[in-house]
Amino acid sequence: MHFVIQREHFVHSVQHVNKAVSSRTTIPILTGIKIEAASEGVTLTGSDSDISIESFIPSADEEREYVEIKKEGSIVLQARFFVDIVKKLPGNEIEIIVQDQFATTLRSGSVVFNLNGLDPEEYPHLPKLDENRTFSLPQNLLKDMIKQTVFAVSTQETRPVLTGVNLEGENGQLTCTATDSHRLAMRKAFMETNSADLELSNIVIPGKSLNELSKILEDTDELVEVVVTDSQVLFKFKYLLFFSRLLDGKYPVTKNMIPEQSKTQMEIPAKELLQSLERALLLSKEAKNNVINLKTLEGEVLEITSISSEVGKVTEKINCRSLEGEELRISFNGKNIIDALKVIDSEMVHIMFTGAMSPFILRPTDHDQMLHLFSPVRTY
Amino acid sequence: MHFVIQREHFVHSVQHVNKAVSSRTTIPILTGIKIEAASEGVTLTGSDSDISIESFIPSADEEREYVEIKKEGSIVLQARFFVDIVKKLPGNEIEIIVQDQFATTLRSGSVVFNLNGLDPEEYPHLPKLDENRTFSLPQNLLKDMIKQTVFAVSTQETRPVLTGVNLEGENGQLTCTATDSHRLAMRKAFMETNSADLELSNIVIPGKSLNELSKILEDTDELVEVVVTDSQVLFKFKYLLFFSRLLDGKYPVTKNMIPEQSKTQMEIPAKELLQSLERALLLSKEAKNNVINLKTLEGEVLEITSISSEVGKVTEKINCRSLEGEELRISFNGKNIIDALKVIDSEMVHIMFTGAMSPFILRPTDHDQMLHLFSPVRTY
Numbered sequence: 001m002h003f004v005i006q007r008e009h010f011v012h013s014v015q016h017v018n019k020a021v022s023s024r025t026t027i028p029i030l031t032g033i034k035i036e037a038a039s040e041g042v043t044l045t046g047s048d049s050d051i052s053i054e055s056f057i058p059s060a061d062e063e064r065e066y067v068e069i070k071k072e073g074s075i076v077l078q079a080r081f082f083v084d085i086v087k088k089l090p091g092n093e094i095e096i097i098v099q100d101q102f103a104t105t106l107r108s109g110s111v112v113f114n115l116n117g118l119d120p121e122e123y124p125h126l127p128k129l130d131e132n133r134t135f136s137l138p139q140n141l142l143k144d145m146i147k148q149t150v151f152a153v154s155t156q157e158t159r160p161v162l163t164g165v166n167l168e169g170e171n172g173q174l175t176c177t178a179t180d181s182h183r184l185a186m187r188k189a190f191m192e193t194n195s196a197d198l199e200l201s202n203i204v205i206p207g208k209s210l211n212e213l214s215k216i217l218e219d220t221d222e223l224v225e226v227v228v229t230d231s232q233v234l235f236k237f238k239y240l241l242f243f244s245r246l247l248d249g250k251y252p253v254t255k256n257m258i259p260e261q262s263k264t265q266m267e268i269p270a271k272e273l274l275q276s277l278e279r280a281l282l283l284s285k286e287a288k289n290n291v292i293n294l295k296t297l298e299g300e301v302l303e304i305t306s307i308s309s310e311v312g313k314v315t316e317k318i319n320c321r322s323l324e325g326e327e328l329r330i331s332f333n334g335k336n337i338i339d340a341l342k343v344i345d346s347e348m349v350h351i352m353f354t355g356a357m358s359p360f361i362l363r364p365t366d367h368d369q370m371l372h373l374f375s376p377v378r379t380y
Numbered sequence: 381m382h383f384v385i386q387r388e389h390f391v392h393s394v395q396h397v398n399k400a401v402s403s404r405t406t407i408p409i410l411t412g413i414k415i416e417a418a419s420e421g422v423t424l425t426g427s428d429s430d431i432s433i434e435s436f437i438p439s440a441d442e443e444r445e446y447v448e449i450k451k452e453g454s455i456v457l458q459a460r461f462f463v464d465i466v467k468k469l470p471g472n473e474i475e476i477i478v479q480d481q482f483a484t485t486l487r488s489g490s491v492v493f494n495l496n497g498l499d500p501e502e503y504p505h506l507p508k509l510d511e512n513r514t515f516s517l518p519q520n521l522l523k524d525m526i527k528q529t530v531f532a533v534s535t536q537e538t539r540p541v542l543t544g545v546n547l548e549g550e551n552g553q554l555t556c557t558a559t560d561s562h563r564l565a566m567r568k569a570f571m572e573t574n575s576a577d578l579e580l581s582n583i584v585i586p587g588k589s590l591n592e593l594s595k596i597l598e599d600t601d602e603l604v605e606v607v608v609t610d611s612q613v614l615f616k617f618k619y620l621l622f623f624s625r626l627l628d629g630k631y632p633v634t635k636n637m638i639p640e641q642s643k644t645q646m647e648i649p650a651k652e653l654l655q656s657l658e659r660a661l662l663l664s665k666e667a668k669n670n671v672i673n674l675k676t677l678e679g680e681v682l683e684i685t686s687i688s689s690e691v692g693k694v695t696e697k698i699n700c701r702s703l704e705g706e707e708l709r710i711s712f713n714g715k716n717i718i719d720a721l722k723v724i725d726s727e728m729v730h731i732m733f734t735g736a737m738s739p740f741i742l743r744p745t746d747h748d749q750m751l752h753l754f755s756p757v758r759t760y
């Protein structure tokens with residue numbers, strides 16, 4: 001293998017595929033990044049066997065030449081060093097030559113690195129997916145959907161399926177749901193499909209995969225194509241493929257958890273509520289359980305309180321835009337509400353309660369594509 | 381105690397004194413910040429007994445009123461919560477009232493915090509220093525001098541005196557020195573003194589104190605007054621006092637460590653040398669000892685190499701501006717040279733070697749107020 005490549009382009013691709021490489025893998029070859037040079041261009045691959053990322057740098061596009069291929073071939077180089085090395089090389093170009101025994105030379109400016117490579121034949125092949133079930137979403141929308149749900153996945157391995165975000169699709173509508181059984185975050189969006197009757201259910205993508213994918217998604221409305229199979233999902237970009245395995249197991253049916261009626265409902269400015277809960281959390285954090293208390297008062301006013309026996313007490317009042325229904329005193333895990341308020345893209349939020357012992361709903365007032373559900377906490 | 385204070389001003393002062401508060405103190409009262417209200421203004425104090433910081437907010441200055449004192453008095457409040465609370469309060473003003481049993485009420489906007497205070501009588505008094513030996517420096521110069529020396533202090537407690545920076549003063553010249561016995565950083569500057577014959581020697585300020593002081597120093601040439609006694613140093617700002625204890629013990633005499641002659645000397649662009657060493661360090665880090673090798677070649681060229689048996693090897697060449705004297709091969713801890721190059725404020729550096737087994741000197745080419753000394757590493 002022997003090629004010369006534009007450094008900036010190469011660094012960008014190497015950083016992308018490196019997101020899939022884990023230093024804690026038990027498979028030694030996966031600590032490396034695979035580099036493959038063919039006449040069309042250079043392909044880089046990184047994988048931790050859960051996530052795999054493949055990035056392609058074409059030899060040239062309409063605008064310019066990126067790679068000069070002198071000899072085709074492939075090599076695997078240790079990711080931990082390789083990423084830092086290419087970032088710190090001084091020239092605009094990098095020349096990479098593989099000699100005998102996988103000995104690899106990198107040249108750039110007056111710098112020469114001689115690196116011990118690994119056998120590319122040992123590197124696992126990426127899965128070939130059946131592309132029957134596919135849909136498309138703008139990159140920025142997918143990024144929002146991840147941000148607005150993934151924080152609510154469970155971090156505990158007792159029910160592995162809850163560590164993922166569940167995708168359901170029907171009638172051109174995609175629904176993402178995450179829950180750790182104390183709170184639930186749901187986000188809907190329209191998806192573009194080739195077949196009008198595409199149905200998706202129980203597609204559970206690990207939260208960790210979505211967090212990595214999110215770092216690659218850009219703030220553009222260019223479409224990303226999503227390919228779904230029974231065990232894998234693939235996100236296809238112009239020059240990048242992002243594979244993730246899916247989680248096994250039946251995702252709980254969440255539809256009927258969501259109360260349809262409410263006894264007390266209110267509209268509140270989101271930012272004011274968030275800041276108030278953050279202050280209250282300063283004390284309830286100390287008590288370890290994050291419990292914050294809410295009480296309705298006369299005149300469309302909410303009272304928020306929290307107590308730490310060691311430190312003290314905080315009490316504050318918020319004016320609601322509207323407050324209707326029964327009087328209410330309720331306690332909840334304030335951290336969970338704060339997490340949700342941070343991802344709600346609305347100035348005003350709607351909260352619907354069905355009594356002090358029932359789950360309650362938080363949603364933006366200006367659209368119905370998002371819903372957050374919370375269990376209250378018993379404090380007596 | 382009862383006063384109303386401008387929130388922004390108060391937050392700024394609270395954050396300053398909080399730099400001295402340690403959560404790991406064994407003296408419970410020192411986990412708190414002392415607040416004292418008198419007719420002239422409000423004084424805040426934080427201390428971990430090594431460092432103490434006192435900040436004063438005057439009731440008013442020429443421009444405006446900052447504090448309205450309604451009743452004089454004092455209280456100690458737990459720093460950990462207090463700092464976060466005042467930062468997150470919503471109003472422009474904060475009202476603080478101490479009731480019975482040190483119960484303290486904070487009001488701001490529609491928020492009320494009731495905090496359990498501690499007895500201010502238990503809070504230790506700050507030392508009253510004899511102000512015989514004082515000098516002054518611009519804040520930005522002092523900040524530079526700290527940055528350019530403190531990185532070289534020892535982090536090991538085997539010789540406690542080496543964990544500090546030593547101050548010597550004579551004929552209006554101040555010299556700061558730090559060494560961990562493998563490298564030494566020295567920085568000189570002129571100081572303003574009241575008495576022409578002020579002499580300072582063996583004034584060893586803990587590195588940790590200087591790092592905290594550095595965060596308070598601003599990028600201005602306003603003077604800070606330094607008061608030195610046998611056991612304490614005090615940095616006096618307009619509205620802030622920063623006290624640190626001094627380290628006991630005799631600081632080593634470093635003057636005669638510095639070689640006066642050289643056998644090989646060179647001038648190199650600082651940034652190029654830094655980047656080259658950073659690349660070489662990528663591999664020598666792996667070998668744990670950070671060893672980098674330097675060799676002089678024909679034509680005023682330096683060759684920098686490092687090797688990791690596991691990963692590979694790097695070789696690169698740098699063109700010197702000048703290179704004179706004997707041929708040389710030397711090995712050193714590359715991390716130490718990198719640390720020094722990062723704080724040198726000069727485009728070009730001068731390096732003077734006295735053979736492969738002797739300490740060598742690095743200094744800026746454009747002034748003689750700074751010197752770095754390094755021990756070589758034996759590699760055979």
